[in-house]
């Protein structure tokens with residue numbers, strides 16, 4: 001049975017997609033079988049793996065029709081590491097309202113994941129920046145939640161709301177727990193960031209991962225050029241630092257989730 | 259009758275809230291009467307104006323009950339410029355599902371704004387990072403949309419989806435048009451940003467505002483310290499540059515919306 005992790009934070013732009021993609025590749029480099037699921041209508045995770053063609057049937061279909069298969073595509077990251085991906089599509093936006101009145105609206109993804117989770121060691125689910133039905137489906141399907149956050153004031157306020165929502169989800173998914181909070185885009189040159197990071201360490205000490213992902217232009221460039229930071233051709237100190245940061249995070253994930 | 263502008267982009271973290279807050283203060287410094295409305299359950303706009311107390315009745319109540327008043331609070335920005343604010347609250351998250359089956363679910367905010375818009379010259383509406391019912395209410399209530407974006411690949415994909423949604427809203431709000439796209443957090447030292455900025459200029463030339471808001475740590479610090487970049491005590495070259503950038507943007511807004 002796979003370890004299923006939802007990557008969630010309703011605060012926008014904190015690095016959910018980037019963390020999901022890079023953590024998935026890092027785990028796959030440890031020879032683990034990895035599936036990533038993109039529940040965001042914007043489908044940034046799907047495009048970061050270079051899959052841009054129209055997909056049918058799609059994840060939206062399987063959320064609406066219990067007997068539709070979960071569409072899985074093998075994506076060859078530029079590092080020759082194989083990962084399976086359930087692509088997101090714009091139709092997911094309509095699923096939010098279509099599921100509102102359906103029975104077990106937040107259990108739909110879990111049912112599909114349970115059918116296939118023997119094929120994987122890790123399943124990572126990227127979510128949109130909201131606490132709506134799509135994110136709820138990810139939280140109900142998962143055993144763990146990774147919460148990427150920035151060291152910014154607005155993100156702090158979101159953490160409280162998110163942990164309360166996670167608490168509520170334990171009504172239908174009693175196993176769900178926070179695996180950890182990862183500080184992303186951390187820029188220790190900014191006074192503001194050091195200040196908020198200190199506060200996070202104090203208030204959420206048990207949840208905070210020791211590893212922090214620094215702000216790094218190579219991470220930014222990778223998410224758009226399609227050339228992963230792990231690619232054989234990617235070189236330099238910036239790449240090295242980025243790979244090491246995700247490597248350290250993956251080690252902590254493996255230890256905490258074991 | 260006020261000019262009503264929705265500030266929207268379903269891509270998270272692009273600077274919707276920061277742009278709304280700073281543009282509102284800049285317009286108020288031009289002796290214009292300004293109202294800001296916070297439709298995001300995270301309520302970052304509300305906390306950036308220092309209003310943190312529980313509000314009742316709230317915006318969520320007025321969206322659900324047509325005869326409830328829109329709650330307006332006078333907030334004194336630290337620059338002594340007065341702005342009215344309709345605060346956001348966490349209950350707004352529940353409004354998304356409660357309104358799904360109600361008649362005229364996306365027209366609710368418009369009805370309230372029309373009752374009070376003679377009191378203002380400009381009404382700015384901040385929205386959550388999604389294209390759900392709350393953002394739809396803002397788009398139906400507005401005549402214009404300002405789209406903050408970053409010069410990042412993931413943001414580009416969102417622009418297409420957003421402009422298609424805006425096009426659809428013209429079924430119920432024929433006047434709605436894009437006032438402009440503003441490049442925010444622009445860092446011209448990054449190759450990636452220069453590259454995407456060039457693409458934006460080519461593909462969306464007519465919509466792009468000439469003014470760009472640079473990435474600036476003073477803008478970041480202001481949104482959390484509660485000390486505005488416009489405050490008498492805020493000094494230095496970074497502050498000057500930030501204030502000038504919003505000043506230039508406000509000029510373009512005034513020209514285009516006239």
Ligand SMILES: Nc1ncnc2c1ncn2[C@@H]1O[C@H](COP(=O)(O)OP(=O)(O)OP(=O)(O)O)[C@@H](O)[C@H]1O
Nearest residue numbers: 012013014015016017018129185215216220270410
């Ligand atoms: N450590 C990092 N260093 C530099 N840039 C980063 C880092 N992590 C993410 N980014 C960039 O920050 C932006 C936001 O990241 P991303 O899109 O992954 O966030 P998100 O939380 O998934 O956003 P959304 O809320 O829209 O889903 C992207 O342009 C991404 O490339």
Ligand SMILES: Nc1ncnc2c1ncn2[C@@H]1O[C@H](COP(=O)(O)OP(=O)(O)OP(=O)(O)O)[C@@H](O)[C@H]1O
Nearest residue numbers: 012152270271272273274275276387443473474478
């Ligand atoms: N020009 C800028 N320079 C530096 N930091 C900025 C700038 N504009 C916004 N920020 C910072 O970037 C982060 C994201 O901005 P903001 O919260 O306004 O975006 P948003 O689009 O409203 O996010 P959400 O999608 O969660 O509503 C905040 O920490 C903010 O302080």
Ligand SMILES: [Mg+2]
Nearest residue numbers: 016017040044
């Ligand atoms: Mg994302």
Ligand SMILES: [Mg+2]
Nearest residue numbers: 274275298302
């Ligand atoms: Mg915001």
